[in-house]
Amino acid sequence: MQISKRMLLASAVLLAAVPARADDQVAALFGAREQVRQVAISPDGERLLAVQAIKGSGTVASVITISTGDTKPVLVSKGGDEQLRYCEWALNDRLVCTVSVINRGTTDLHGFSRMLALDADGQNMQMLTSQMRSRAFGQSQYGGEIVDWNDGEGGDRVLMTRVATGEYQAGSILSRSESGLGVDAVDTRTLKRKLVEPPRDGVVDYISDGRGTVRMMVTQRETKDGYAADTLDILYRKPGSRSWDRFGTYVNEAGRGRGFYPVAVDPNLNVAYGFDDHNGRQALFSVSLDGNMTRKLIATHDQVDVDGLMRIGRDNRVIGTSYATDKRYSEFFDPELGALRTALGKALPGNPSVSFVDTNADESKIVMWVGSDVDPGGYYLYDKKTKQLAEILKKRPQLDPGQLARVKAVSYKSRDGVDIPAYLTLPAGSDGKDLPAIVMPHGGPGSRDEWGFDWLPQYYAMRGYAVLQPNFRGSTGYGSQWFQKNGFQSWPVAIGDVNDGAKWLVSSGIAAPGKVAGVGWSYGGYAVLQSGVTEPGLFKAIVAIAPVTDLELLREESRNFSNFRLTDAFIGRGDHVVSGSPARNVEKISVPVMLVHGDYDQNVSVEQSRRMEGRLRGAGKKVEYLEFKGLDHQLDDDVARTRMLADSDKLLRAALGL
Template sequence: MKRILFAAAASLLATTAASAAPLSIDQAAKLFATRSSGWAPDLSPNGDRIAYLAAGPGSISYLHVMDVATKSDNVLLQSSGKPEQLRWCGFADDTWLICYFDGDVPYAGQIISSSRLVAVDSRTGAVKRLGVSDSSVSREFIQFDGNVIDWLPHRTGAILIQRNYPNLSNDGESGSGVDELQLGSFKFTKVVSPAVGSQYYSTDGRGQIRFRGVSEINQFGKLTGKQNWAYLKAGSTSWQSLPDFGESFQPLTVDRRTDSLYYLKPLNGRQALYSFKLDGSNVSTLVAKNDKVDIDGVLRFGAENDVAGYSYTEDREHLVYTDPAARALASSLSRALPDLPLINIAGNDKAHNRLLIHATADVDPGVYYLLDQTTKKMDVVLESNKFIDRSLLAPMRQIDVPMSDGKSIPAYITRSASAGTGPRPVVILPHGGPTSRDSWGFDWLTQFLAARGYVVVQPNYRGSDGYGKDFLGDNAIKSWKLVMSDIRDTSDWLVKQGIADPNRMAMMGWSYGGYAALQSAAMDQRYKAVVAIAPVTSFKKLRGQMAGFTNEDLSLKEIGKGDQLAEGSPVNRAGDIKAPVLLVHGTLDGNVAYEQSRAMQAALHRTGNQAELITFKGLDHQLADSDARTQMLTAIGQMLDKTIGH
């Protein structure tokens, strides 16, 4: 696999992009709808092979295993994507891979998420299920059967799995427990007996469970939101309660080297990183904070997989290594890959001599390198999307947008050189979540729009995550009026700056972003087109979708109640939307029910509005199907051409 030298590629990109005309709808739709050619790679303990996932036709995904020396590549496993999705596979030893499937499935009249864990022989493709076996005496559906909590890198052929047990009348055990699995023989040894309730366990990376959390459940079987946290001192079997760090306490990992628990909790309104000694002293130490944004998490490095730094996201993700060796490596990689600034370690062999390095940028979907730290040689082994011509991609930059109340919000603007200068047709693309955020980097949906000649603007409205408690507020559902105000002010600013043609603006979004697109169009008739993918259209229906789940009470609290929810639901304001609407939804969506889009289309039709609903049978919230995405992007391109032009 060859790749142009980066310095030369940057110059070529600028020349090509400036002279290129927008891609046709068919060209752009096919190009950007094609799913990734490589993701979630892992390196075998001996460093000889790489396992990775790759998209097949439609919604199919394949598990590949590549020989590093010969570059021979074998497909061992596949998932249909309807409903099961292969999410990741990792080497447990040089023979066995552990793979995680999930998907949305119909159950008891609802669409619910589920997951399964299997072992795969990396040489023969033989598959072994790792969840507790189904029993004829159990009528309980196991939603999530298990997950790996410790890969036991210091041992060979064993891992720790947290498994969920059904309520079996023949032995009385139910709930979540921890088992040690011997690979090959597939013998399970009980480490922690199953216990009723939602359990969370964390080890020191060497097989010793040191930390646990138990979610409190009320008399009706619902989660209350309260957690009981406890830890074990080294060598002890007596659990000690953790001090009360407040509701926003977020445990991350146990570090064996420092005998500490790393966790996040608020400091001056933003999540800061702390360490807590697990020696009984109850000593907490501030490790890192940022005055602008939350700390995201910790970084690990080295053969012992020790905590070696932390990450945060301002305009883009930043990795801060406190370990000298990790810091030196990061600095060296930055110099070697100046045009791919988002760099992280995606995998390593047991000795930490060979590393998988992933590097990406706004105008590059990403590339995986295999770095040999002994020879200092680094080769390309896998591209995240080998089908995309980098010269067709548009740069993204962050802007600060002033709001009418004197505050400002961050936003991202993506604009191809082929779009020309002066006021242009603009697509406002609010993110989903709702407690999520956009950040700098490659995005296939944004790049599709930019390749068609549109200026794309992604506002991180108030209610977005990562900027601290004040910016997050009550959340973007309860504070929907503020979200709409921020989007309106962003549109006003774009017009005032001469970026947007006020007569050629469209709204588009996915999930909560689809909600924001519809509600914005109901409150502001400047938008000439609306695209809503898997949107929330009724908060009442969203509340109803939570019924029966253990987290029902918590979800209802997050959504809120009262007249403001009815007022804030686009389905109740269909008559206020004057622009044509394109709705896109999968029927197997456990996140936002398909009925939300059907109800919105019916409401729009009752008011005489143009509303098309593209339905994808058997697909979930992500619509992870290249054919479906091609159809969707084609319809989006045609609609935007008719309404705002390119």
């Protein structure tokens, strides 16, 4: 087995040019995007597919011949409002890729996805997403997804979802005889389609067994005014049956689910795997699909949610589960893979995390991801037959792990005596005392931080800051009681935990008095801005990237979309909407603020930052605003990220007197 270094060298060449100044050079090193997004292996195990970043915001998919290392680019996206999201092997010589495009309408941004099929040499590209008929009522934004790489008949077809929107008949009469989400078996060469599941209104998900049989279907109820409701109905099929039987319901209550939600079907055991509540925390269960609905607790933890299901191979078979305490831990159902994971973890230097990413058809070759807190990670190929391990590509080859900062799990007391888990990153080589410091709450708010490499805190650590990432109450991963009502409705608790993290940094001697700032992205940006409202001057400077700033505006921005009632319930009604909106309380903010946003952001509208900037300026406050044209929520562009890092560091240093 041979993997050429050619791809590694090509990746390094694609990095943005490095400016001459030392501080800007550091910003360019960390502002450069991950050089590899995805690696997949062909069914015969002879070739790899790598999706990589190219200079600016573009992406390229390339096919690598394992035996020679020869590399051929086959598909390129320009980036910005056009993104290559995902590619996979349909056959040994045929690929399936998903691309997305964002269009700006009169008032809203509209995202479209489409699936393409192409040969492994880049030729014969065709649209795999079904073409809309000329009389179709409306246009589907959703291009479909693969639910099974097998068709159940031993052919070359895949099972993929298809959206039907109904058609006009004579005059203006609308036929609803075929509308909703269905499943087709599609030949990726000829594009011939065979109906597997007829389109049904309200269907949001189908789950196949990995062998070409759809076993479960999820439908979403509607509210009286036609929006998506918070209740999902789940149906299933017994083996060999075409009839749908009722399985249960799942309710999304302001961001926290209630009920069993299936995520995979095991055809050998004839069970569905899914997650449900167990003693206030999420656990993994199986439920039999034989009609008896026998429920079995598979994995639980007394401190955190069990939230990961590990799957592998062409049939996406379930191999284990995972959860995160101080680090992410795995429990394997497959003893062979579990033993291999343990052996590789011990053999590789630095005690890294190891994840199985993909396998060929007979699982004799495995693509793995390996990384740690000081290693941005990379992809490896393991051959079971020869027991050889070869490096494929590194995610960030320009960074030296020896110069990166260790990440440590810590906890601190909140004002009401609760232990708040967090991660602390100290500058490499520092004594960890009297440092300038940053509190960096995560996005979401339905999310949490985990141990590992993170380019944003690592950049600031390289610049000399201690960085604290709190998993404040309102975070996911710690159970329903920790989640509260969510980070918006329970913002006083969440922001209080963030503020207490800043005070702990000073009281513990890690941060020098008067030298703590707040930096956050998305909800994290909201949190540091709201901290500036609730405890003015605690943070001496605030950097908010793509932040929510006005909860009522967030609600109204979803009014023209199907999820409006869900967003409405998530935000809630009451006094907290006004008191919890930084843009409505700018007079209380007393420190310099930097706002950063992309104007093609579909997660958090750019209007959130524009409104905040306007009101800060109107109140005579110090504010800087960076708006990047054509970029979305992730600011997935080398130049934009580099400037954001360099400019924010400059603002922080000035505000903290560094």
